[in-house]
Amino acid sequence: MGIQIKNVHLLDSPENERTDIYITGDHISGIGKEPRGFSKDEVIDGSGRTAMPGLINCHTHAYMSLMRNYADDVPFAEWLFERITPIEDSLSSEDAYWGNMLSIMEMIRTGTTSFVDMQMFPRMCVKACADSGMRALITRGLVGEGPGDEGGIRRLREAFDEMEYGKASGANVEFALGPHAIYTCGEAYLRHVTELAREKGMKLNIHLAETEKEYRDCLEEHGCTPVEYLERLGMFKSHILLAHCVRLSDHDFELLANPNVFVVTNPASNMKLANGFAQVAKMLECGIQVALGTDSAASNNALNMFREMNLLTMTQKGAREDALVLSAEETLKIATRNGALAMGREDLGTLKTGSTADLILIDEKSPNLMPRYNMKAALAYSASGYEVSDVLIGGRIVLRDRNFITIDEEQVYYQVSQIADRYK
Amino acid sequence: MGIQIKNVHLLDSPENERTDIYITGDHISGIGKEPRGFSKDEVIDGSGRTAMPGLINCHTHAYMSLMRNYADDVPFAEWLFERITPIEDSLSSEDAYWGNMLSIMEMIRTGTTSFVDMQMFPRMCVKACADSGMRALITRGLVGEGPGDEGGIRRLREAFDEMEYGKASGANVEFALGPHAIYTCGEAYLRHVTELAREKGMKLNIHLAETEKEYRDCLEEHGCTPVEYLERLGMFKSHILLAHCVRLSDHDFELLANPNVFVVTNPASNMKLANGFAQVAKMLECGIQVALGTDSAASNNALNMFREMNLLTMTQKGAREDALVLSAEETLKIATRNGALAMGREDLGTLKTGSTADLILIDEKSPNLMPRYNMKAALAYSASGYEVSDVLIGGRIVLRDRNFITIDEEQVYYQVSQIADRYK
DSSP, X not given: OEEEEEEEEETTSOTTXXXXXXXXXXXXXXXXXXXXXXXXXXXXXXXXXXXXXXXXXXXXXXXXGGXXXXXXXXXXXXXXXXXIHHHHHHOOHHHHHHHHHHHHHHHHHTTEEEEEEEESOHHHHHHHHHHHOOEEEEEEEEOBSOTTOHHHHHHHHHHHHHHHHHHHHTSEEEEOBEEOOTTTBOHHHHHHXXXXXXXXXXXXXXXXXXXXXXXXXXXXXXXXXXXXXXXXXXXXXXXXXXEXXXXXXXXXXXXXXXXXXXXXXXXXXXXXXXXXXXXXHHHHHTTOEEXXXXXXXXXXXXXXXXXXXXXXHHHHHHHHTOTTSSOHHHHHHHHTHHHHHHXXXXXXXXXXXXXXXXXXXXXSOSGGGXXXXXXXXXXXXXXXXXTEEEEEEXXXXXXXXXXXXXXXXXXXXXXXXXXXXXXX | OEEEXXXXXXXXXXXXXXXXXXXXXXXXXXXXXXXXXXXXXXXXXXXXXXXXXXXXXXXXXXXXXXXXXXXXXXXXXXXXXXXIHHHHHHOOHHHHHHHHHHHXXXXXXXTEEEEEEEESOHHHHHHHHHXXXXXXEEEEEEOBSOTTOXXXXXXXXXXXHHHHHHHHHTSEEEEOBEEOOTTTBOHHHHHHHHHHHHHHTOOEEEEESOSHHHHHHHHHHHSSOHHHHHHHTTGGGSOEEEEEOOSOOHHHHHHHOOTTXXXXXXXXXXXXXXXXXXXXHHHHHTTOEEEEOOOOGGGSSOXXXXXXXXXXXXXXXXXXXXXXXXXXXXXXXXXXXXXXXXXXXXXXXXXXXXXXXXXXXXXXXXXXXXXXXXXXXXXXXXXXXXTEEEEEETTEEEEETXXXXXXXXXXXXXXXXXXXXXXX
């Protein structure tokens, strides 16, 4: 299968330059020059469109879009324990499938081509990725005390079973180990999971230093900060994604500047749950690798990486009172290339010959993107995400002229409405 | 002319309730019940749509969308003096007309039905409002030293000439007096303008307490804060809109709690220009009337009031570290009803029989608005603005099923591109 995207602007090229992109199978086989023996099965007109790598949402919980706008403007404890958890506990696997599909729809519609997920229903996430063509790095959320704790061990076993299922599915999915947080996992359990990750060469994904309470409790219990605690447990010897990192000591900034460590910042969720602003500008100055996530739709309440990019750059400028931090260019890199590296995927987050063809087209004719001086600034500061017109994942067209190709939109709306009706 | 909007959900009604809205001429003539003698000239199907009052953008400079994304990620002084001002000085009236039209397009597309503008080209703003059907409260930006300063007096005379033109135009426009700021207007000039406003019963519109520098300079020059300074000059005896109010003393909060005073907060612009976060939650606690604005597209860089609402509620929760401040309901009220009152328009910002028919319909079928538990939360926390499907201003349909009715979209794109080409 060969796709030619004709006469398109590449985000990294000079503003007026246009070219052709050639896609063979799952990868970009040429830019500007038709590769020898190219089979032109499909042509996409790129006139009036800008091509860029798909955005990479490095932290979410996709099934939770079922709880979007269900419990807002209530205190955190009421939000989590009285409103969200009871629904979560009552969801069936099939419910979770439709929640995953709804999230994937929103992400594709707004230009996200990969996401990193912490799931209660990994199999349903695999199935939704298989059906939609979406790419994901999936982690079963792990909670437990230690090797003697049956629940914790069962969850780990399930996690490995789901990986087998996922690998056999043919979907664009990979897996990592996802101990939920330091306040939901005992030290022995964290050590056990860390050991497993090292043995099997797997990545880790954990929530860290999200709230003031977590930070203070850690100091009290372990005599060190959350970051120091993970470092002590040896977790930074594996490739690890740390979601949040809002509360950090000066020493923590030093420890996080580690080639294995990727901080995933979630500006909307941190504001909405009143945790404040992560010091992303300072992280970058310290040489820390930063990627971007939306967190779940229950605490955002959108899975729109364009909106998240804008929130990131704007809040950093505001909180630092420095207009020069987090430029449009840096912000776009965080949401694309840095996300790819956080997923361990050298082949994503860039548009060049040989890269995997995860890319999106932006409709340049939208009032908010006009006039056209600087497309990167337009995408970071002016775009809503709904200017995305076409999305390809692994060379497969999943959105074409704003229409879903792989997803039955009406069916997803119908199913999630039926589920939501139970909780009204 | 009579318009029936059938089977629509009203934002303030219970979630599942649907009804009909009847519009006769420029006002809502009935809700739920067809008024006697209603002439049904046009029917809009409101199924799957939510109706709400149009959003009111209380601070912008509409012609400046011509400079959108022209100068980002540069320091403030370079931004203003080396990049923006030279363009401004070289714009023709016709250029400004197309800049105003582009801004109006973006505002209508994202559900704004009125805006408050500080203009260098009021006549072109009037013309753009007349052609598009948009509503505006227009102020000529006034800069001057005092009654002896010819430039300042000329600008005032121009302002009054433009008002005569505007009143005769039949457009949905009103006028106020807009002294630019305390650092661009001398004390004698401010006193003169204030006196004129009182004599003629006109409203005032000014930038105030936007930057730390303005605040410190005012303390040094006048021995009081910017807010105290205006109060001393008697400006709070007229209906007045104060854009920004980021730097405030405790005493300022007391002075601003005045029925004549409307603070217009601009969260995006304050972040982007590194001025920080206005203390809006505290303003509301102090009984201050707050409305919302986008500021210009050169410092935002969008004129999308849905995005601005989201930025407002999120940054307030983040900066205050309190998830309960600026609820969805409060945020929506700020962007609608409070905006109407800031414009001095009792008849706007609400949907009831007798109100002027400035209203918008939201397409409920968008992945980011699903499932449907709480439409107000969905609009404040999940909407992008591009779910707006229909816009009516003064009973006139200006957007229908996402298509512009009064504006030739391609012509606006062509013209602003031609203008922008001169500055590349």
